[in-house]
Amino acid sequence: MNKLKLQSHQKNYREEDLLVNVKDLGAEVKAGDVLEIYHPEDDLPRLLLKIPATLEDINLQKGFESHSDTISLEQSIAATFQLRNYKDVIVNMVEPKAVELEMVELTFKDQYLGRSDMWRLKMHLVNSVVYLNKKIEFCSGSIRTQVYEMWAQGGKVACGVVTDNTKVVYRSPTTWS
CATH class of the missing domain: 3.10.330.10 (Vcp-like ATPase; Chain A, domain 2)
Structure with missing residues (x-):
């Protein structure tokens, strides 16, 4: 279980729905893994997203690597799941099955x-x-x-x-x- 600060980005900033520094998630995380994202205090549906195959590119994204303990979601997805900017979210790896x-x-x-x-x-x-x-x-x-x-x-x-x-x-x- 990882606790990260949530940010959101627009689709024109980056095509991926999810931007995250994998160092914040642990050594066992790899491209293609499914993550569950939610606010700890909310009883709302939890968002599932797959770590994109362009994981290395995301880590090298200009300016993003300096934001340790941060996760960024595409703005419309964050709004759909009522995930609020600058609040803590829990990020867990889940089995696709x-x-x-x-x-x-x-x-x-x-x-x-x-x-x-x-x-x-x-x-x-x-x-x-x-x-x-x-x-x-x-x-x-x-x-x-x-x-x-x-x-x-x-x-x-x-x-x-x-x-x-x-x-x-x-x-x-x-x-x-």
Whole structure:
């Protein structure tokens, strides 16, 4: 269990949802690990994020390495999970199997998705962490979708890990005239 100070950054600052100095998390942490992030005093859903593969780049990010004991989340994600700037958060490593999703519902509009597109999108999502309202772009932005709802252990959840066993449901709010 690590206690870090939370900051937020905008998407135009860095593409990654998560910026953290891995030295603050311990020697056993590596790219691809799933982290659970939450305020210790809140009883709100806990955010799950995967440490990006560009871990070395993040450690070298200009100015960020000097902020010891700090974690930065993309601003809209922090707002969705009611994580407040400059407050302490608890950061734990979790096993992906423990937060595996049974089903995820994706919504899309104003586009056509064939079965092969749906299959490729699911394969793209396997072993990734998704959260409510996450916007997903695939195939150079030609497929755009958003996470609408997720289920794990028989109930709705706010985030989780997509696996080969996760059922993906595609919904389009398009109406016929």
